[in-house]
Amino acid sequence: xxxxxxxxxxxxxxxxxxAATLAALPxxxxxxxxxxxxxxxxxxxxxxxxxxxxxxxxxxxLIDDLNIVFIVLNTFVGFTTSVFSASYIAHELETGRLTPxxxxxxxxxxxxxxxxxxxxxxxxxxxxxWVAVEIATLTTVLMVGIYRTHAALxxxxxxxxxxxxxxxxxxxxxxxxxxxxxxxIGEGLDAMVWTVLISRAAAFDPALLNVAFIFLLLGYGTKVxxxxxxxxxxxxxxxGPTPISAVLSGLLLNVALxxxxxxxxxxxxNPDAISPGPLMVTMxxxxxxxxxFMLYRRRDIKRLFAYSSIEHMGIIVFAFGMGGPLANFAGxxxxxxxxxxxxxxxxxxxxxxxxxxxxxxxxxxxxxxxxPALGWSLVIGVxxxxxxxxxxxxxxxxxxxxxxxxxQPLLAIPLVFGLLLAFGALILRLTSLAxxxxxxxxxxxxxxxxxxxxxxxxxxxxxxxxPGPLVVWFQHVANxxx
Amino acid sequence: xxxxxxxIAHLLAGGLVLISFMMLYQDRLYAxxxxxxxxxxxxxxxxxWQAFIxxxxxxYVTAAIALVFKAIVIPVALHRIIKQLGIHxxxxxxxxxxxxxLAGMGLVALSMVLMLRVTGAADPLAREDLAFAxxxxxxxxxxxxTRRNAVSQVVGFMSLENGLxxxxxxxxxxxxxxxxxxxxxxxxxxxxxxxFLFRIRERFDTVDVGALDEFRGERR
Numbered sequence: 001x002x003x004x005x006x007x008x009x010x011x012x013x014x015x016x017x018x019a020a021t022l023a024a025l026p027x028x029x030x031x032x033x034x035x036x037x038x039x040x041x042x043x044x045x046x047x048x049x050x051x052x053x054x055x056x057x058x059x060x061x062l063i064d065d066l067n068i069v070f071i072v073l074n075t076f077v078g079f080t081t082s083v084f085s086a087s088y089i090a091h092e093l094e095t096g097r098l099t100p101x102x103x104x105x106x107x108x109x110x111x112x113x114x115x116x117x118x119x120x121x122x123x124x125x126x127x128x129x130w131v132a133v134e135i136a137t138l139t140t141v142l143m144v145g146i147y148r149t150h151a152a153l154x155x156x157x158x159x160x161x162x163x164x165x166x167x168x169x170x171x172x173x174x175x176x177x178x179x180x181x182x183x184x185i186g187e188g189l190d191a192m193v194w195t196v197l198i199s200r201a202a203a204f205d206p207a208l209l210n211v212a213f214i215f216l217l218l219g220y221g222t223k224v225x226x227x228x229x230x231x232x233x234x235x236x237x238x239x240g241p242t243p244i245s246a247v248l249s250g251l252l253l254n255v256a257l258x259x260x261x262x263x264x265x266x267x268x269x270n271p272d273a274i275s276p277g278p279l280m281v282t283m284x285x286x287x288x289x290x291x292x293f294m295l296y297r298r299r300d301i302k303r304l305f306a307y308s309s310i311e312h313m314g315i316i317v318f319a320f321g322m323g324g325p326l327a328n329f330a331g332x333x334x335x336x337x338x339x340x341x342x343x344x345x346x347x348x349x350x351x352x353x354x355x356x357x358x359x360x361x362x363x364x365x366x367x368x369x370x371x372p373a374l375g376w377s378l379v380i381g382v383x384x385x386x387x388x389x390x391x392x393x394x395x396x397x398x399x400x401x402x403x404x405x406x407x408q409p410l411l412a413i414p415l416v417f418g419l420l421l422a423f424g425a426l427i428l429r430l431t432s433l434a435x436x437x438x439x440x441x442x443x444x445x446x447x448x449x450x451x452x453x454x455x456x457x458x459x460x461x462x463x464x465x466x467p468g469p470l471v472v473w474f475q476h477v478a479n480x481x482x
Numbered sequence: 483x484x485x486x487x488x489x490i491a492h493l494l495a496g497g498l499v500l501i502s503f504m505m506l507y508q509d510r511l512y513a514x515x516x517x518x519x520x521x522x523x524x525x526x527x528x529x530x531w532q533a534f535i536x537x538x539x540x541x542y543v544t545a546a547i548a549l550v551f552k553a554i555v556i557p558v559a560l561h562r563i564i565k566q567l568g569i570h571x572x573x574x575x576x577x578x579x580x581x582x583x584l585a586g587m588g589l590v591a592l593s594m595v596l597m598l599r600v601t602g603a604a605d606p607l608a609r610e611d612l613a614f615a616x617x618x619x620x621x622x623x624x625x626x627x628t629r630r631n632a633v634s635q636v637v638g639f640m641s642l643e644n645g646l647x648x649x650x651x652x653x654x655x656x657x658x659x660x661x662x663x664x665x666x667x668x669x670x671x672x673x674x675x676x677x678f679l680f681r682i683r684e685r686f687d688t689v690d691v692g693a694l695d696e697f698r699g700e701r702r
Contacts, residue, residue, distance in 0.1 A: 187655025
């Protein structure tokens with residue numbers, strides 16, 4: 001085995017072995033430590049993929065420029081979330097919301113979820129990718145329901161039903177892609193291997209490919225949280241443990257997005273197939289506008305940021321739908337920035353909700369006075385997510401808007417309108433959360449600030465200065481996306 | 483031989499669609515479960531027939547899974563759950579039967595028009611299979627949408643999965659990986675569902691999803 005295939009194997013093996021071990025081990029301190037260690041190991045394995053030589057794409061696994069971006073982002077946020085999760089879970093154990101038995105289950109599921117997501121990224125087989133997305137979804141369903149309150153169960157149930165419908169549609173789409181490939185490639189495994197598909201896609205039956213893409217877009221789009229299939233997302237974010245909200249927003253949505261992008265590339269190769277752009281632009285804009293309006297009526301702090309995730313996924317899908325080197329570059333950058341910022345915000349929100357003992361926005365006020373570190377982190381996070389300079393999201397949003405103005409000025413109007421609407425809602429809520437007369441518990445928070453600060457530092461750095469090699473890399477990927 | 487093979491495959495797949503229609507108007511949970519078991523039996527027969535005419539022995543495994551797991555194990559288990567929960571009363575349908583049947587017919591017509599039009603190049607057997615499979619999938623969705631009870635939503639979801647299995651076996655030579663994974667996902671799905679049903683019972687003695695609505699965070 002070469003160093004490269006070793007690295008790929010480690011990315012998958014570490015989480016799955018850790019899951020088995022964590023399921024068997026008792027004790028908070030040990031398991032939380034092991035969870036962090038395993039996540040760190042996976043991150044290091046993923047980083048090594050950047051330097052070692054790429055393995056040849058096989059029938060199951062593939063490493064290329066596109067998925068390395070996703071894998072590194074995934075394992076990085078997975079690692080920081082495990083650090084945050086350690087302090088978050090300690091508090092949940094103290095208050096008795098989680099029992100030791102469920103703790104074991106929680107840590108094991110966390111690693112299984114990381115395994116599922118990494119597998120989805122490295123798979124070169126559209127069937128395997130489907131299985132991996134399904135694994136990641138089922139584990140998050142279990143995690144969302146872990147508190148076993150009325151609301152948590154309802155959220156998990158809704159997520160499960162809508163997620164299953166989505167995944168069923170995606171499987172139907174996958175079967176249709178296979179049917180389209182059948183006459184050209186022939187029976188067997190090859191007709192499901194992405195690299196083989198892409199090299200022969202020009203000869204596929206375009207009509208079948210079109211229908212397949214619509215099913216795939218609807219199916220995986222449910223997972224991305226695109227309106228009108230988003231109904232599961234706010235509940236799942238609000239009722240589960242906050243580390244899970246962070247990985248849901250920061251990572252799982254990206255997994256589904258990645259699947260959509262893979263099939264978009266496939267469709268782009270076939271000259272007679274419909275262009276996926278207009279469909280994605282429509283869904284993206286609908287999600288953006290819908291979520292922007294919904295932001296105003298939210299009373300629950302985690303739901304607020306869940307709707308903000310729908311909004312940003314809408315922007316990203318819009319950007320990829322526009323296509324072209326600049327919009328793709330901006331979409332990719334926006335995806336990375338959103339993952340980092342949103343998970344950072346959820347780290348802050350998790351500690352805030354714990355220390356205040358509530359998620360109701362009305363009961364949380366004056367955070368910058370009572371808990372300066374948490375309060376100001378939240379301010380930075382919300383300012384970033386609302387798209388103010390000099391943070392990273394401003395830059396990516398600016399690129400998206402300017403490239404839209406250059407090519408389709410009419411589309412830029414609803415886009416800018418949606419962005420401003422969401423901006424207003426977020427700033428409105430932020431002023432009441434962070435400033436004003438303090439309300440609620442003022443006891444000092446026992447928080448882990450490091451993951452939060454690391455994320456915001458990265459977002460700030462990206463807003464001020466993007467390293468040259470990274471820009472070159474992203475530009476290359478943007479060209480790949482067509 | 484080819485004609486007979488085609489006719490039988492056609493008959494079985496068409497039978498699945500018909501049974502999906504029967505699910506739409508069941509207003510008792512036990513009856514719904516029995517119909518689902520019948521659905522699974524016909525699916526197993528259809529998959530076995532595909533295995534025979536495609537000369538693909540691995541498909542017999544899929545057929546056996548459908549027969550044992552979906553036609554026997556799951557209906558029996560759900561029967562027990564219903565009995566334990568004491569909910570063998572009428573299903574509250576969110577939409578009445580007439581409009582539901584009309585909607586079902588519309589969906590079948592839609593899937594026929596769509597699939598037969600786009601698969602012109604594929605071989606006729608796979609074409610028809612795919613069109614029927616999409617009908618079963620859409621009818622399963624309709625069952626899920628029109629029912630408010632958690633158990634009948636699960637049944638709707640499983641009939642939807644049956645449609646997917648039909649599509650996967652109809653596609654010639656589709657790798658085994660996928661079939662096993664489909665069966666597997668149903669297994670996992672069932673575990674999840676079982677866990678949830680029991681938790682739901684523990685917490686509020688009802689599996690009516692409508693009743694859960696009150697606990698939505700927004701109305702706190």
